[in-house]
Amino acid sequence: MPMPASAPTPGVLGIDIGGTKVALRIEPSGADGGPGGGADVAPVESSFPWTPAASVPRDLADLTDGVAALRARWNGPLTAVGVAMPATVDPAGRVTTWPGRPSWTGLDFGAAMRGLVPGARVAHADDGDLAALAEAAAADCPDLVYLGIGTGVGGGLVLAGRPCPRPGHGSAEIGHMLISVTGAVCTCGRRGCVQATASGPATLRRAAAYRAATTTGVNEPDGGGGGEPAGVPFAELRAGWLAEAGWAVRAVRESAQAAAVAVVSLTEVLHPRLAVVGGGFADGLPGFAATVDEQARVLGRPGHPPAPVQAAVLGGLSSLSGALLLARQAD
Ligand SMILES: [Zn+2]
Numbered sequence: 001m002p003m004p005a006s007a008p009t010p011g012v013l014g015i016d017i018g019g020t021k022v023a024l025r026i027e028p029s030g031a032d033g034g035p036g037g038g039a040d041v042a043p044v045e046s047s048f049p050w051t052p053a054a055s056v057p058r059d060l061a062d063l064t065d066g067v068a069a070l071r072a073r074w075n076g077p078l079t080a081v082g083v084a085m086p087a088t089v090d091p092a093g094r095v096t097t098w099p100g101r102p103s104w105t106g107l108d109f110g111a112a113m114r115g116l117v118p119g120a121r122v123a124h125a126d127d128g129d130l131a132a133l134a135e136a137a138a139a140d141c142p143d144l145v146y147l148g149i150g151t152g153v154g155g156g157l158v159l160a161g162r163p164c165p166r167p168g169h170g171s172a173e174i175g176h177m178l179i180s181v182t183g184a185v186c187t188c189g190r191r192g193c194v195q196a197t198a199s200g201p202a203t204l205r206r207a208a209a210y211r212a213a214t215t216t217g218v219n220e221p222d223g224g225g226g227g228e229p230a231g232v233p234f235a236e237l238r239a240g241w242l243a244e245a246g247w248a249v250r251a252v253r254e255s256a257q258a259a260a261v262a263v264v265s266l267t268e269v270l271h272p273r274l275a276v277v278g279g280g281f282a283d284g285l286p287g288f289a290a291t292v293d294e295q296a297r298v299l300g301r302p303g304h305p306p307a308p309v310q311a312a313v314l315g316g317l318s319s320l321s322g323a324l325l326l327a328r329q330a331d
Pocket residue numbers: 175176186187188189190193195
């Protein structure tokens with residue numbers, strides 16, 4: 001390191017709270033040439049897994065420990081914190097729904113986050129909205145739709161360089177856009193959401209059913225029996241997709257088509273210039289974004305081509321990058 005270790009540098013903290021892990025990163029708050037400089041100071045980052053089905057006190061203790069451990073590696077005050085969050089949070093800052101962690105329902109999220117770094121400005125927003133903002137900045141594209149495909153389907157819209165809907169008016173719930181009234185059942189309880197077809201777990205379950213049908217000749221079980229059918233492990237789906245196994249290609253193409261329906265419908269209404277597909281599940285399947293693009297071309301209306309679809313530039317880091325952008329705006 002060329003800089004003396006003793007020079008304190010003001011920093012901003014980004015927190016990306018995911019369904020299964022939390023990612024943290026501190027960057028110099030003056031990295032863009034602002035007061036305090038900091039361009040030569042390397043960011044620090046860490047992540048830790050979320051214990052499944054833990055309680056709110058346990059989750060908050062894990063978060064507090066994670067932030068404390070990262071702060072110990074940063075020499076200087078934290079001036080602002082940006083938090084990316086998958087739960088639905090009302091304008092007052094209270095969690096209204098989080099299917100992945102029902103115990104958080106009713107939590108005063110804003111207050112809990114402010115308690116993590118006393119004295120710092122804290123802002124939070126939907127992880128899909130923030131990922132869209134970060135991808136728009138990375139692509140230098142002010143009109144963009146982002147789909148993040150993982151445990152669920154998140155997403156966001158940026159129009160004229162700003163998040164849509166505007167802050168305080170909810171988030172872009174692209175995962176719950178209806179694409180069929182008779183489609184698969186979503187985690188929200190309704191039928192036909194994009195996420196019910198395109199999410200990682202939904203794809204893995206269909207892949208298991210298609211693979212079982214090809215090996216046993218039995219009709220495709222479509223969840224008609226008791227309980228939730230198990231999915232194939234992701235590594236097996238990926239291997240099947242790369243080897244062009246029929247069951248894997250069919251399952252993945254159906255997910256790509258569901259994402260393409262969302263892109264085409266959003267193009268009709270909002271005319272984004274670019275659609276970006278990211279999220280852990282999509283990132284893990286080479287060519288997934290290209291398959292969504294291919295399906296979108298098929299679904300386009302004559303004379304009105306849908307927005308081109310590309311893979312996310314920031315990969316799995318788009319929500320965290322968006323959280324840092326939010327922190328800088330709050331700073
Ligand atoms: Zn839904």
